[in-house]
Amino acid sequence: MSAPVEEWVATVQLSSFGARKKMLVDVAGEPVSLFKVGPDVFAFHDICIHQERSLFKGTILHGAVICPGHQWKFDLETGYAEDQDECQPTYETKIVDGTVFVSATPRKQAI
Template sequence: MVDDAARVRAPEGEAPAPSSGGSWVEVATVKELARHKKKLVEVAGEPIALFYADGAVSAMYDVCIHKERSLSKGIVMGGKVICPGHQWMFDVDTGWCEEEERCQPSYPVRVDDDGVVYVEPRQRIARTADD
């Protein structure tokens, strides 16, 4: 069974009030993500890969920073999104690739009480090599 109150992978302070409106865009339901583990959506012209792992939803820019392969065609394993192109591994929360010390852009995500998933199409680099 899907837990409607799926957790959200978002840094502290990022989660807005459900009614804040703004630029949040409805992209999926937790139910369908739980079934398929991932989904490619387009928001404001940007391809965004949604992932569902360990009961939480996250969103990354779909185009791999390495060789522009589609991350939504990859897999999630052990808390990492693995690119199908050359097996670069990005932390599902932050997009950080430990081996290469580079970061895949990610997006704020929220899930409402009905299990609807929203993304704010505002790319962020959650971590840099200096962190």
């Protein structure tokens, strides 16, 4: 059995983030929300694992994405929801020559 091939998808230019510091992109047919925090970009599957609201419409506060639906707080680094046993799928990102690349494969799966 061969190891999975990691694929990177070019999404947006780092310079295209506006004042709201977030963008909604398509990664391999999946909606993915990008959040720019300082020099880093974090990528989350856009559809909340709780009741399917768009995380793109959420806010970033104290190192977490806060869902607009019921205010679950998903850790920017891990995707785990504070006070919950669930995890929002997140994706690796990298920035090459000013372009944000997102892994086509989620880093975490909902549990």
